[in-house]
Amino acid sequence: MMINSPVQQIKERLSIEEIVSSYIKLEKAGANFKARCPFHNEKTPSFFVSPDRASYYCFGCGAKGDIFSFIEEFEGLDFKGALKILAERAGIPLVQYSKEKEGEKEKLYRAMEEATKFFEKNLAENKKILEYLKSRGLEEKTIGDFKIGFSLLDWRTLFEYLKSKGFSDKEIELAGLVKKTEKGFYDRFRGRIMFPISDSSGRIIAFSGRIFEDDGKSAKYLNSPDTPIFSKSAVLYGLDKAKESIRKNNFSILVEGQMDLILSHQAGFRNTVATSGTLTQIGQALMLLPGPAKLLFLSVWM
Ligand SMILES: [Zn+2]
Incomplete structure (x- = not known):
């Protein structure tokens, strides 16, 4: 049969x-x-x-x-x-596709998943950063729900970890996780609190990294570049977690940045999404909202 x-x-x-x-x-x-x-x-x-x-x-x-x-x-x-x-x-379980049959995009999704786990492990082992996040109002459950992590202030820890998991140089670079120089590859995100960015089905497609100790010359926030699975203009952060609530409430709350998004969800405002970028990008991102009514609420977490 x-x-x-x-x-x-x-x-x-x-x-x-x-x-x-x-x-x-x-x-x-x-x-x-x-x-x-x-x-x-x-x-x-x-x-x-x-x-x-x-x-x-x-x-x-x-x-x-x-x-x-x-x-x-x-x-x-x-x-x-x-x-x-x-x-x-x-309620139908999907059998994981075998690695041999995996296409390029699937590989990149898997690389992002592995990177997320790696960052989460770094955070769990780093009491100082965990304490910092708690002092900013984040509960442990929220940190887990949003898969917040930490990228070590080192040159190649993620690169080497992903290599050990069987990813090629090219795949890791395509995923936007490393940069290539004459001396070889180095991790794009270093010494940053890592916020995974998901598509509306919950697959991790990018990261936003906030610097932990400001050295005065690095950008405060660093985002993944555009990749085959991520386009900055087509993402509303948190939509995967917010969409049910947006449908139920028929409106959404828009904030700027990951921390405001996460704190809003933690406070029970689950219909909150976040955006960033230029006005045009924000306009495009808003087209993705499932509800017809929108409430705008902009704020900035420093
Ligand atoms: Zn039509």
Whole structure:
């Protein structure tokens, strides 16, 4: 007997109307449902959902597809990202892809995951920095939830750790974790409190590192460069943790920077997201918000 693929199993468990209606309001229209299209601007509904065909179609802009393409489009994810979200929702465990079959992007996601674990371990072994974070109001649980870590003030500790885990020089460089010089590779983040940045499905795609001891010449905050899995303009920090609450509350709180984001979540304001960058980048990032209403609240943590 053939065992159904995870994709088939997910499609059997989750209906199109269930998925779409968790993002937008659907109205019954005969055997179908209709709504104002989430993918183009319109006043009268031309977006139709067909439970029979397990698909959606928009007569206005031509958007169409199944639950997977809907999540990809709506959340701004690739197929694997949508698969992760839907598998969790359907309660279907995904078997880890074997390393041989792993594509470039998957390798980079895994490198970021390993780097995160490495930074977390450094922090756990560094009482002084832990105490500092607690003095700034962070609880231990929050530090764990947000996977905050520390990059040692050293040249190649992360590089060597990732090499020992089987990553190539090129992969580590592509992930934006090291810089290349004539003398070889050195860690991009050194002596910094590390905040992992996730996409909306929760995969770690970048880091923001805040300097721990200011030497007067390094930038206070250092972010990952654009990589095959990270584009600065397309990220709202904390969206993976905030999206349920944003949908429930139908508004979101926008803050600037990782610390404000984390402290807001810790205080119970789970519909908080953060952004950074230029005004244009912020504008683009806001397009990713699931709720129509927005409350802006800007502040700066120094
Ligand atoms: Zn449309």
